[in-house]
Amino acid sequence: xxxxxxxxxxxxxxxxxxxxxxxxxxxxxxxxxxxxxxxxxxxxxxxxxxxxxxxxxxxxxxxxxxxxxxxxxxxxxxxxxxxxxxxxxxxxxxxxxxxxxxxxxxxxxxxxxxxxxxxxxxxxxxxxxxxxxxxxxxxxxxxxxxxxxxxxxxxxxxxxxxxxxxxxxxxxxxxxxxxxxxxxxxxxxxxxxxxxxxxxxxxxxxxxxxxxxxxxxxxxxxxxxxxxxxxxxxxxxxxxxxxxxxxxxxxxxxxxxxxxxxxxxxxxxxxxxxxxxxxxxxxxxxxxxxxxxxxxxxxxxxxxxxxxxxxxxxxxxxxxxxxxxxxxxxxxxxxxxxxxxxxxxxxxxxxxxxxxxxxxxxxxxxxxxxxxxxxxxxxxxxxxxxxxxxxxxxxxxxxxxxxxxxxxxxxxxxxxxxxxxxxxxxxxxxxxxxxxxxxxxxxxxxxxxxxxxxxxxxxxxxxxxxxxxxxxxxxxxxxxxxxxxxxxxxxxxxxxxxxxxxxxxxxxxxxxxxxxxxxxxxxxxxxxxx
Amino acid sequence: xxxxxxxxxxxxxxxxxxxxxxxxxxxxxxxxxxxxxxxxxxxxxxxxxxxxxxxxxxxxxxxxxxxxxxxxxxxxxxxxxxxxxxxxxxxxxxxxxxxxxxxxxxxxxxxxxxxxxxxxxxxxxxxxxxxxxxxxxxxxxxxxxxxxxxxxxxxxxxxxxxxxxxxxxxxxxxxxxxxxxxxxxxxxxxxxxxxxxxxxxxxxxxxxxxxxxxxxxxxxxxxxxxxxxxxxxxxxxxxxxxxxxxxxxxxxxxxxxxxxxxxxxxxxxxxxxxxxxxxxxxxxxxxxxxxxxxxxxxxxxxxxxxxxxxxxxxxxxxxxxxxxxxxxxxxxxx
Numbered sequence: 001x002x003x004x005x006x007x008x009x010x011x012x013x014x015x016x017x018x019x020x021x022x023x024x025x026x027x028x029x030x031x032x033x034x035x036x037x038x039x040x041x042x043x044x045x046x047x048x049x050x051x052x053x054x055x056x057x058x059x060x061x062x063x064x065x066x067x068x069x070x071x072x073x074x075x076x077x078x079x080x081x082x083x084x085x086x087x088x089x090x091x092x093x094x095x096x097x098x099x100x101x102x103x104x105x106x107x108x109x110x111x112x113x114x115x116x117x118x119x120x121x122x123x124x125x126x127x128x129x130x131x132x133x134x135x136x137x138x139x140x141x142x143x144x145x146x147x148x149x150x151x152x153x154x155x156x157x158x159x160x161x162x163x164x165x166x167x168x169x170x171x172x173x174x175x176x177x178x179x180x181x182x183x184x185x186x187x188x189x190x191x192x193x194x195x196x197x198x199x200x201x202x203x204x205x206x207x208x209x210x211x212x213x214x215x216x217x218x219x220x221x222x223x224x225x226x227x228x229x230x231x232x233x234x235x236x237x238x239x240x241x242x243x244x245x246x247x248x249x250x251x252x253x254x255x256x257x258x259x260x261x262x263x264x265x266x267x268x269x270x271x272x273x274x275x276x277x278x279x280x281x282x283x284x285x286x287x288x289x290x291x292x293x294x295x296x297x298x299x300x301x302x303x304x305x306x307x308x309x310x311x312x313x314x315x316x317x318x319x320x321x322x323x324x325x326x327x328x329x330x331x332x333x334x335x336x337x338x339x340x341x342x343x344x345x346x347x348x349x350x351x352x353x354x355x356x357x358x359x360x361x362x363x364x365x366x367x368x369x370x371x372x373x374x375x376x377x378x379x380x381x382x383x384x385x386x387x388x389x390x391x392x393x394x395x396x397x398x399x400x401x402x403x404x405x406x407x408x409x410x411x412x413x414x415x416x417x418x419x420x421x422x423x424x425x426x427x428x429x430x431x432x433x434x435x436x437x438x439x440x441x442x443x444x445x446x447x448x449x450x451x452x453x454x455x456x457x458x459x460x461x462x463x464x465x466x467x468x469x470x471x472x473x474x475x476x477x478x479x480x481x482x483x484x485x486x487x488x489x490x491x492x493x494x495x496x497x498x499x500x501x502x503x504x505x506x507x508x509x510x511x512x513x514x515x516x517x518x519x520x521x522x523x524x525x526x527x528x529x530x
Numbered sequence: 531x532x533x534x535x536x537x538x539x540x541x542x543x544x545x546x547x548x549x550x551x552x553x554x555x556x557x558x559x560x561x562x563x564x565x566x567x568x569x570x571x572x573x574x575x576x577x578x579x580x581x582x583x584x585x586x587x588x589x590x591x592x593x594x595x596x597x598x599x600x601x602x603x604x605x606x607x608x609x610x611x612x613x614x615x616x617x618x619x620x621x622x623x624x625x626x627x628x629x630x631x632x633x634x635x636x637x638x639x640x641x642x643x644x645x646x647x648x649x650x651x652x653x654x655x656x657x658x659x660x661x662x663x664x665x666x667x668x669x670x671x672x673x674x675x676x677x678x679x680x681x682x683x684x685x686x687x688x689x690x691x692x693x694x695x696x697x698x699x700x701x702x703x704x705x706x707x708x709x710x711x712x713x714x715x716x717x718x719x720x721x722x723x724x725x726x727x728x729x730x731x732x733x734x735x736x737x738x739x740x741x742x743x744x745x746x747x748x749x750x751x752x753x754x755x756x757x758x759x760x761x762x763x764x765x766x767x768x769x770x771x772x773x774x775x776x777x778x779x780x781x782x783x784x785x786x787x788x789x790x791x792x793x794x795x796x797x798x799x800x801x802x803x804x805x806x807x808x809x810x811x812x813x814x815x816x817x818x819x820x821x822x823x824x825x826x827x828x829x830x831x832x833x834x835x836x837x838x839x840x841x842x843x844x845x846x847x848x849x850x851x852x853x854x855x856x857x858x859x860x861x862x863x864x
Contacts, residue, residue, distance in 0.1 A: 232640070257629035265618075275612050
């Protein structure tokens with residue numbers, strides 16, 4: 001035995017004597033992880049979170065959240081001798097006087113954008129492949145929680161520097177709080193320690209941003225990953241892949257090297273962005289004062305959809321009995337987002353109710369094989385994209401020489417017209433893709449090779465698919481439709497009432513499919529002419 | 531499923547395809563080449579770290595260089611960042627390349643097991659829970675159950691009450707400003723009183739109320755008091771008699787705090803005489819007392835009645851007649 005092996009053995013022995021972990025570790029070091037590019041999306045989110053913790057800690061060494069007024073006399077000459085809050089001054093100090101400070105600020109901001117983007121794309125992957133189905137509903141809910149908190153955390157983060165842009169964002173947040181019926185003014189005064197902007201808000205959100213929310217993130221991410229570990233990862237369908245197995249590479253060494261390497265790749269790319277791509281140049285905005293604003297005020301992209309909703313809201317307020325209710329703020333700021341996120345969180349349960357499917361699912365769906373779900377996802381996405389366009393209406397208007405009014409009206413009508421249209425089109429595309437699958441399985445691939453038969457007839461040679469490919473295209477099961485409950489024994493029609501009818505109707509929509517081609521059909525065709 | 535029911539034969543699972551070995555698996559030369567590549571990648575990372583440290587020490591933080599696309603860039607920041615990026619990125623690439631070329635690439639199959647426990651275990655579990663909770667007497671001793679409910683239900687109130695001192699009560703602070711009869715309009719920036727002649731037709735100025743001597747202006751004041759002065763030709767106004775009397779020689783004053791969400795309504799379009807809020811594009815018509823003509827705002831910007839005092843300076847005729855800024859529950863006016 002080599003010396004190094006002996007040392008490793010001793011260390012392992014020391015730990016096992018005290019924990020009995022050897023058995024568990026032995027089993028889990030060879031744990032199998034399926035390989036697919038789309039499984040790296042969640043990893044990107046995880047790694048960005050680690051980057052955020054590291055770069056964020058660096059920033060806290062110099063950042064001062066205080067609202068105390070100071071006179072700036074740092075390296076950035078254009079703001080010399082300007083009165084500003086300590087938080088803005090310390091952000092300038094980080095940007096211009098701390099070596100690598102601007103780099104870290106930019107890495108932190110880019111990592112936040114990548115974190116949110118990765119969460120969204122990961123969520124889309126999980127949704128469109130049906131990975132949220134039993135037994136993974138809890139992880140879906142945790143994911144929705146992380147997305148929601150991520151939006152809040154990002155907003156609080158870019159509000160900290162107290163520059164003109166972020167102060168405007170806080171002003172809007174204050175207006176949303178203030179608009180809450182009955183308690184709004186009180187909540188606002190409590191949150192801000194008095195009238196807006198006050199001295200209390202930024203120090204308060206600072207501790208929430210650097211301690212409270214990261215702690216909750218850490219806990220949720222831990223549970224999220226433990227569940228992935230315990231329930232084993234889902235896998236895409238294919239030859240040899242079943243509901244009852246998992247095919248992939250063992251944790252040690254392959255997966256460790258790939259995942260560990262990928263962390264460094266994500267970090268490297270984020271650092272590169274931080275080095276070359278300027279982001280949130282707060283020194284150009286100036287310190288916050290409620291009487292000023294810069295044109296083209298834009299939030300980060302994960303807030304943009306919310307801003308777009310607020311921008312397109314109709315000018316509705318109710319004035320009655322000495323009170324005011326601002327529907328123009330409540331509907332886009334709280335009610336619509338509430339409905340969206342609740343619907344998203346409940347989707348796994350709604351789908352399970354519609355299909356009546358109570359089995360475990362570990363094989364992922366190809367999106368085309370779940371046309372209704374895919375169409376719902378595309379519809380929701382189109383809704384968000386339309387409101388996101390409106391969130392950037394001022395920028396789009398100036399860049400493309402359009403009028404803001406035109407874009408606003410286009411999106412105001414668009415949010416009602418585009419999503420249903422996208423639903424119908426997506427569902428049709430899915431069914432067409434199913435038809436194409438069916439065609440290619442039964443008739444083979446068109447090779448483009450024309451052959452003249454001895455008797456003069458021209459045919460195009462069709463190449464039969466490999467058994468692996470045929471299986472991959474036909475392995476999925478097609479959900480049966482739940483029948484509309486018939487009259488029960490007492491002759492009561494439709495005993496489950498409207499609920500049963502609704503369920504049957506939705507189940508019908510959900511089960512619209514092109515029949516999966518089968519071996520028997522292929523055999524029947526072989527006899528004939530094609 | 532429907533297919534099985536119909537008794538149709540499905541395409542069979544041919545099983546995991548045969549493993550194709552990589553060149554490095556059997557060719558020692560290819561394997562050595564891969565090893566060298568991995569080593570070079572790791573060394574590139576080391577070069578990146580050395581570069582990072584060198585640029586930290588040697589590059590002057592004030593030095594700017596011009597680069598295509600990037601424009602004028604701080605040299606130290608760029609060198610630090612690219613060095614750091616390289617040191618991280620190449621470690622990652624090296625590890626992945628190592629895994630892909632030299633580590634075993636044969637797929638492994640592991641079995642899954644249904645999570646559901648056996649029926650026996652499940653009923654045993656229910657039985658245990660019932661037994662144990664029975665031992666605690668929760669079902670029998672309803673006095674304990676109810677009093678515990680009261681205690682646990684109330685305990686959440688303490689932290690809520692303790693948060694009360696986060697801020698003062700709003701009182702009438704959302705409804706009042708520092709404007710009142712006779713208060714002078716002071717330029718911002720500058721803080722000088724302003725005469726009607728200082729403002730040309732077509733121009734705009736931000737003003738704040740003159741505060742009593744010894745009072746320091748805070749951001750909270752500005753957040754309520756900021757007023758925009760606009761001068762147009764008097765005949766262009768389309769106002770009722772009362773509102774017209776609130777203007778002076780074509781000068782009209784509005785709260786600059788948006789009636790929608792409180793942003794500063796700072797964009798004035800001189801030709802159309804529209805005020806636009808850059809946050810959510812609410813647009814107000816200056817000639818019609820800031821009537822909302824587009825966007826989500828539901829109310830006009832409050833108008834401030836102005837006149838001139840004995841010295842010829844612009845002053846407020848009276849305070850705002852309605853609260854400025856975004857709406858709130860207690861707000862009592864249409």
